[in-house]
Amino acid sequence: MTDITKDAMMPPRSFLSQDAIQVFYRLLAALLICAVLAVLSDSFLSLGNILNVLRQASLTFFIASGLTLVVLTAGLDLSVGANVALSACIAGTVIHKTGSPALGILTGLACGGLVGLLNGIMVTALRIPSFIATYGMLWVLNGLTYWYMAGETLHGFPAGFRQIGSGYLFGLPIPVYLLLVFLGIGTFFAQRTVWGQEIYAIGANPIAARLSGIPVARRLLLVYAVSGTMAGLASIIFLSRLNSAEADIGESLTLPAIAAVLIGGTSLFGGVGTVFGTFIGALILTLVLNGMNLLSVSANWQPLVTGIIVILAVWLDMKTRRRAQ
Amino acid sequence: MREAAVVSRSNPLQRIPGVAIVLVLLITLFTAIAPGFLSVANLSNVLVQSTILTMLALPMTLIIMTEGLDLSMGAVLTLTSLCVAIVSLATKSMLLGLGAGLLVGVAFGLANGWLVAILGIPPFVATLGTLGMAQGLSLIVSDGQSVVGIPHSVRDIYSSTLLGVPVPIVMALVTYAAFHGLLYHTRFGTYIFALGGNREALRYAGLSPNRLLIGVYALGGAMAGIAGLLMTARMNSGHPTAGLGLEFDAIAAVAVGGTSFERGNGWLLGTLLGVLSVGVLRNGLNLISLPSSVQVASVGVLVIVALFLDGLRSRA
Numbered sequence: 001m002t003d004i005t006k007d008a009m010m011p012p013r014s015f016l017s018q019d020a021i022q023v024f025y026r027l028l029a030a031l032l033i034c035a036v037l038a039v040l041s042d043s044f045l046s047l048g049n050i051l052n053v054l055r056q057a058s059l060t061f062f063i064a065s066g067l068t069l070v071v072l073t074a075g076l077d078l079s080v081g082a083n084v085a086l087s088a089c090i091a092g093t094v095i096h097k098t099g100s101p102a103l104g105i106l107t108g109l110a111c112g113g114l115v116g117l118l119n120g121i122m123v124t125a126l127r128i129p130s131f132i133a134t135y136g137m138l139w140v141l142n143g144l145t146y147w148y149m150a151g152e153t154l155h156g157f158p159a160g161f162r163q164i165g166s167g168y169l170f171g172l173p174i175p176v177y178l179l180l181v182f183l184g185i186g187t188f189f190a191q192r193t194v195w196g197q198e199i200y201a202i203g204a205n206p207i208a209a210r211l212s213g214i215p216v217a218r219r220l221l222l223v224y225a226v227s228g229t230m231a232g233l234a235s236i237i238f239l240s241r242l243n244s245a246e247a248d249i250g251e252s253l254t255l256p257a258i259a260a261v262l263i264g265g266t267s268l269f270g271g272v273g274t275v276f277g278t279f280i281g282a283l284i285l286t287l288v289l290n291g292m293n294l295l296s297v298s299a300n301w302q303p304l305v306t307g308i309i310v311i312l313a314v315w316l317d318m319k320t321r322r323r324a325q
Numbered sequence: 326m327r328e329a330a331v332v333s334r335s336n337p338l339q340r341i342p343g344v345a346i347v348l349v350l351l352i353t354l355f356t357a358i359a360p361g362f363l364s365v366a367n368l369s370n371v372l373v374q375s376t377i378l379t380m381l382a383l384p385m386t387l388i389i390m391t392e393g394l395d396l397s398m399g400a401v402l403t404l405t406s407l408c409v410a411i412v413s414l415a416t417k418s419m420l421l422g423l424g425a426g427l428l429v430g431v432a433f434g435l436a437n438g439w440l441v442a443i444l445g446i447p448p449f450v451a452t453l454g455t456l457g458m459a460q461g462l463s464l465i466v467s468d469g470q471s472v473v474g475i476p477h478s479v480r481d482i483y484s485s486t487l488l489g490v491p492v493p494i495v496m497a498l499v500t501y502a503a504f505h506g507l508l509y510h511t512r513f514g515t516y517i518f519a520l521g522g523n524r525e526a527l528r529y530a531g532l533s534p535n536r537l538l539i540g541v542y543a544l545g546g547a548m549a550g551i552a553g554l555l556m557t558a559r560m561n562s563g564h565p566t567a568g569l570g571l572e573f574d575a576i577a578a579v580a581v582g583g584t585s586f587e588r589g590n591g592w593l594l595g596t597l598l599g600v601l602s603v604g605v606l607r608n609g610l611n612l613i614s615l616p617s618s619v620q621v622a623s624v625g626v627l628v629i630v631a632l633f634l635d636g637l638r639s640r641a
Contacts, residue, residue, distance in 0.1 A: 076449070128632045131449045132394075132576075132586060136628040139573050143622025150616070247618075255457050258450075268447055300464035307457025314446050314454075 019274055022265040022320075026280040033287045041294040049290070051173055057286040058179035059237060061279055063253060064260035065186045066116075066230030068278045069223045071261050072190070073203045074270025075130035077224065079119060080231045080257055082141035085250030087111040087235035089145055092154040092245035101161035108239070109232040115141065116228015120221035138254075145247045154245040165241030175237055179279070182230075186275035199223060203270025255306050259285050262313035267321065285309065343634065344582050344598045347627075351602055355609030362612055369491070373483075375604035376493035377402075377559070380552040381575040382600050383504045383593065384545035386584050389576075390591035391520040391538055393441060393448040395545050398575060400459035401433045402568035405553030407463055409479065410472040410563025419478040422557075427550035433459060434546020438539030456572075463565045472563035483558035493555055500548070505593055517541060522590065570621070577624050578603050580631040603627070 037044040063080050070077045091108030095101055115137065122133035167174045190196040198219050201209045210216050234253075239245055264281025266273025288309070289302055355362040381398050388395050405426035413422030433455060440451035487495050508514035516537050519527050527534045557563055582599030584591035606627065607620045 078453075122629060122633075126629075126633045127636045128629065129586060132580075132632060133629065135396075135449075135573070135576075136625045136632070138625075139570070140622045140625035140629075143618045143620070143625060146618030147616055147622065255453065258453065262450075268450060298465070298468075300469060301461060303457040304461025304465065307454040307459075307461060310457065311440060311446065311451060311454035314450055315440075315444055318445060 019265070019272070019277070023274065023277050023280060026263070026265060026277065026284065030280060030284050030287060033284065033291065037287065037291045037294065041291070044291070044294055049294070051176075053283075053286050053290050054176050054179075055173045055241075056290065057279075057282045058173075058175040059234060059241075060253075060256050060260050060282040060286060061179055062182065062230055062234040062237060063257040064264075064278045064282055065182055065275055066227035067257050068186070068261050068264070068266050068273060068275050069190070069199060070130070070227045071203075071266045071268060072199050072270060072273055073220060073223055074206070074268070075123060075220070075223070076258075076268075077116075077119060077134045077227045078131060078254060078258075079115065079134040079137040079141055080227065081250035081252070081254035082138045082145065083112055083115045083228055083231040083250070084235045084238060084253055085247060086115070086141045086145045086148075087232045088239045088245045088249060089149055089154065089247065091232075091236060092157070092239050095157055095161065095239075096154060099158070101158055104161070104239075105236050108236045109229055112232020112235060113225050113229040116225040116231070117221065119228065120224030123224065124217040124220050142247075142250075145250075149245075149247040151247075155243070157240065157243055162240045162243055165237045165239070166243075175241075178237070182233075183275065183279050190275050195219065195222070200271055203272075205271070252303070255303065255310065256285055256289075259306050259310045259313065262310060262317065265317065267317055268314060272321075281313075344595050344602065347581060348598050348602045348605065351605045351609065355605065355612065359609050359612035362609055367608070367612070371601070371604045371608045373491050373493050374608070375600050376497040377552045377555050378571065378574050378578060378600050378603065379497040379597065380500055380548050380555070381545075381571060382578040382582075382596050383500060384541075384548045385572070385575040386579050386582070386591045386593060386596045387504075387508065387517055387541050388448075388545055389579050389584055389586060390517055391541055392587070393538070393542070394452060394576070395437060395542065396449060396452040396572055397433060397437060397455040397459055398452075398545060398549055399568045399571035399573070400456045400463065401430055401546060401549040402552050402556060402571055403564075403566065404433070404459045404463045404466075405430045405550045406556040406560075406567055407467050407472060407553075407563040407565065409554050409557045410475055411466065413476055413479050413557075414472060414474055417476050417478075419476065419482070419554075422479060423551070423554045426553040427547055430546040430548070430550025430553065431543055432546065433549070434543035435539060437546065438542030441542065442535040442538040460569070467563065467565040469565055471565075473561075475557060475561055475563075479554070479558050480561050481558075483555060493559075496551075496555070500551075501593070501597060508591075508593055513537070513540070518590065573628075574603050574624060577628045577631075580628050580635070583635070585635055586632065 043049055063084065067077055067080055087108045090111050091104040094107045095104035119134050119137055122128045123130045164174055169177060190199065198209065198214045201214060202216055202219055206216060238249060260281040261278050262268070262281070263284050264273065264277035266277060288305065292301060292305065361367055381402065385395060385398065408429045409422040409426040412425040413419055437452055437455055440446045441448045482492055485492050508517060516527060516532065520534060520537055524534045527537070556567055560567060578599035579596050581602050582592060582595030584595060603624060606623060610620045610623065
């Protein structure tokens with residue numbers, strides 16, 4: 001690749017700094033929510049609650065980080081929640097049957113990745129719009145999971161395996177370490193590798209990306225496979241945290257993941273956003289839901305609030321972008 | 326684009342094969358493998374069970390023709406069904422219940438239209454947001470419990486007959502006739518074709534595409550309100566998860582029926598045949614005692630195949 005095409009694919013500097021400003025605003029928003037909650041509720045600032053928020057946020061982040069890459073290409077993956085459920089149930093079965101957590105983890109990741117790959121094939125080879133292809137996939141996976149589980153609950157896993165989701169290391173929950181690792185990997189991949197930059201280029205202008213020699217279909221396949229694999233990873237964490245698997249565990253996961261991506265400043269129209277922003281997005285959403293919980297608002301309100309947040313986030317994003325142009 | 330729409334309107338026969346073949350294949354398949362499928366009782370069962378879906382799939386056709394989508398329809402139907410149940414329980418009046426359902430449905434339709442047309446939010450995300458809102462409101466107004474003790478006047482709607490034809494079927498037929506008249510014989514209908522095919526032309530003609538678009542989504546909400554009445558009557562109760570996922574069957578019916586997701590041309594009769602295909606598929610799988618989970622998965626496969634074929638056609 002020549003230097004010229006490489007330059008052309010780098011986001012212009014002004015964009016990067018604008019990204020930084022956007023992330024800064026969101027950090028401020030998160031701090032503001034923290035301040036408000038600290039005033040409203042005595043238990044918010046307790047160590048137990050803060051660790052709980054971080055652990056919850058990390059679960060949302062695992063799903064949302066893969067989804068971020070998909071949204072960066074101007075696509076959407078509505079099947080992530082259903083993918084988590086199927087992967088968790090299959091991984092759980094493998095652990096029960098073989099007694100080997102390692103094998104179960106591998107199966108969960110493979111199942112998630114395979115589903116993601118199928119999504120990618122539908123979007124690239126069959127050229128079905130991503131939101132409708134993955135929406136169809138959502139229902140296929142839902143049906144498969146309910147059929148596979150037949151109303152059963154898998155339950156009781158080895159103690160070592162349960163450490164992944166509920167254990168602590170130096171006082172911090174293990175999922176938080178995983179969060180830091182994947183935040184680092186995701187940020188490095190998106191910002192510092194050629195493939196990552198190609199993903200931005202595809203989202204910003206797919207035709208220009210194709211004409212400048214980027215293998216668009218192959219990168220899209222990769223992006224959907226990564227999103228599926230991250231759903232597989234999330235399924236492992238869920239499995240070990242809940243110590244059980246049921247067919248319906250994924251139903252309340254997709255909307256929060258999409259909300260985290262959008263709050264984090266990744267544009268639905270592609271090409272703009274960061275994995276770090278998604279982390280802040282997951283944090284903000286978790287803080288809001290945690291705050292509602294501390295103020296004893298019924299959990300019945302969560303879908304309503306998440307729905308409003310999704311719409312607000314898209315609207316704000318479109319407004320700031322329109323002003324920037 | 327406009328030209329394509331005109332061609333398909335003047336000669337819908339071009340598109341009969343796809344969906345009709347699917348329907349005939351499904352009927353043949355289940356006649357062969359599912360005992361009792363071809364009985365009069367079962368077939369009329371399929372028809373009655375398809376009525377709620379018809380009421381969602383017809384407005385969904387119009388919405389998809391505008392290159393839109395309404396993922397909130399199932400959740401809104403759930404909410405309107407609960408409103409019908411709660412209001413009719415409190416007032417003992419079926420009409421007040423229907424009025425409440427219509428009001429809530431239209432409010433959500435207007436909100437969807439406003440988000441899509443005025444704020445310019447992509448339809449699938451805007452309606453995903455309102456899906457969450459309707460689902461949340463359903464849980465809140467019902468406190469997660471079923472609403473039981475519905476008055477007879479509501480329940481009877483689903484079970485009574487008019488001149489020997491079950492009332493739900495009459496309602497579905499009237500709805501179809503109304504949508505057919507609206508789409509093919511009014512200016513509003515012509516504008517809907519233009520909304521998907523050529524929005525600029527509407528603007529040059531001095532019309533407001535935004536207002537038309539809001540109207541299309543509001544119509545979807547209103548139909549979810551009427552379907553909510555049928556849902557409550559059918560279940561003889563209001564349930565906070567009753568209609569979740571029904572929007573998917575509606576989208577499946579539209580996709581199988583040959584309405585394109587990208588070209589702004591739609592076909593109402595195709596949607597009706599699509600509804601029957603989904604109904605026959607679910608009923609047949611049920612008869613050979615496959616669980617509803619397999620039905621859901623197979624409808625998903627049906628959609629993906631239909632969209633793949635649509636993609637092939639649009640490239641051909």
